[in-house]
Amino acid sequence: MDAAPNDPTLHEAGELEALRRFLPLLPAGDVTDIGPGDDAAVVRAADGRFVVTTDTMLEGADFRLGWSSWRDLGWKAVATNLIDVAAMGARPTSLVVALAVAPSTRVSALEAFARGLADAIAAMAPGCGVVGGDLGTAPHATIAVTAFGDLEARAPVLRSGARVTDAVWCAGGLGLAATGLRHLFSQAQDEAAVPVAAAAERLRAGAHGRAVAAQLAPVTPITAGTLLADLGATAMLDVSDGLALDAARVARASGVRIALERSGVEAAAAEALAMGAPLEAALHGGEDHALLFTLPAGVQPPAELVGHAVHRLGRVEALADDEQPGVTLDAAPLEPRGWDPYRAVQR
């Protein structure tokens, strides 16, 4: 980035000036009593409970500044955290963001990050607010988001609620984010594995652009969470670590077999498969953040929910004697292999 008289580095600007430019860009939220600026925020919880989830995005492990813009990172922080709130059957009300970046980062980067947060909230979770945060410095950028939701008197939809004879469904595509990441790795870094920003931009504008966008700035079915809870979803989670691993989590928590059908998974992965991606991307690739849910047999969800196609992936079956909870694909055991943060390669 070019130096500009009105775009100092964070070191030059200091925290007070950085906050003066950052905070006004953030949405206040519908149920915020006290927003940023004191020791803590105060958020209304009419339900008498609040839902809370936390996640950290780390430069290297989770993103590269050569591929993601600061706006992308703000957008993705919202998209991937609020979907965890939605997967409980709750409406996202608010979030806090702790951001640590190099002191040489420009204030305009902070502003772009704030715009990403604001744009994502406007697009996917209107009414949600950014109620607090923390700024710090780190040699590798660190984004820690904690998000909150209101169950609005619903029972939370847990992973443990899947019942034998339920059908297994998915709202949102599978395999696109992993396909986008594969393209970035193969076509947007140089021989020394350094990200090439121009190549990433070309990819994003090209034939695989939707896959790259699904990786860098995903659109997740956040508002579908409460709709599915009201429809009677018995279990729900977002597919963050790959279908096989996340379905295995439901199977284990519920004590059942999740019997997936290849035809259903292929339908949910149609866009990625049409790009030439292997089914592997849908089964074991992560970061799609589609909602995986179970519904009692006979309950038919809409074919599309808040812009995301809904596909039937299979059904919930009873375990045989001595069978461990797990996942099958066309009746063959499916290995619960997916994203493990401690075993992943650094991006």
Next chain:
Amino acid sequence: MDAAPNDPTLHEAGELEALRRFLPLLPAGDVTDIGPGDDAAVVRAADGRFVVTTDTMLEGADFRLGWSSWRDLGWKAVATNLIDVAAMGARPTSLVVALAVAPSTRVSALEAFARGLADAIAAMAPGCGVVGGDLGTAPHATIAVTAFGDLEARAPVLRSGARVTDAVWCAGGLGLAATGLRHLFSQAQDEAAVPVAAAAERLRAGAHGRAVAAQLAPVTPITAGTLLADLGATAMLDVSDGLALDAARVARASGVRIALERSGVEAAAAEALAMGAPLEAALHGGEDHALLFTLPAGVQPPAELVGHAVHRLGRVEALADDEQPGVTLDAAPLEPRGWDPYRAVQR
């Protein structure tokens, strides 16, 4: 650390096994409906509101693994985050922790971190629970904590509530944490500025041990928060960035002059001064996490609150015409200089 058959690295153990050993060490909390293990936790909020604060501790900027043990880091994460909840006049109910460390870290380090969290909660905020978290990897360790509190029908105590004629008070000592940090910098690193663990341990056992402990594993007056709110505190915050800077925050938010008296500050800093520390450590050093608060004139707090001495530091005065809100020490302007994350040296 030595390799041990039952102490694999996180890379060897994987996330599932690491969580199996980490989670049982954490306190559940008194008002937790759904704890760790699903997409999100559910926490009861009988008051119909919840208090939330977030803070990140980063290796390099905020701590060094050569000086802090993993137990220290868990302890400090609790001590420094829950005091922000307390400073609103709320009782801490719960927190979530996102922890990113090198994949070569041993599972026993995770366990020590969990014990630090649990021990600190038992000592300073009994009843509080660790309700969720996130594990990841990073070349530099990153600890992001978000903490929650219950106002129990109180109005939140803000920075903006100080009124002219109020007295200014402090619960807890000033200057110790900065003194401890100074000793660590001068006596517990080698010529290349690499931390020397054995030297830090010797310091901690020596004459300045309480200062070093105040830096590495502080005991903060968390349960004093609700007591002071009930006593009628008009403004309150914790002294995290130094008295001068934090008092200036109250002055600005309240539109007043905070007139500190040297004798009061010296009394609050007595332990650090007795170790030979300059008053500068109390005025501009950070990380003491004492509670700075204002009370209407005539309201006398106890001389000691939950093990922390209480000192009168001065009073709240009206601004003269054209005077900007600020802080004075014995009537001379006091520069609002203290900790600024973007301008600090890396530790």
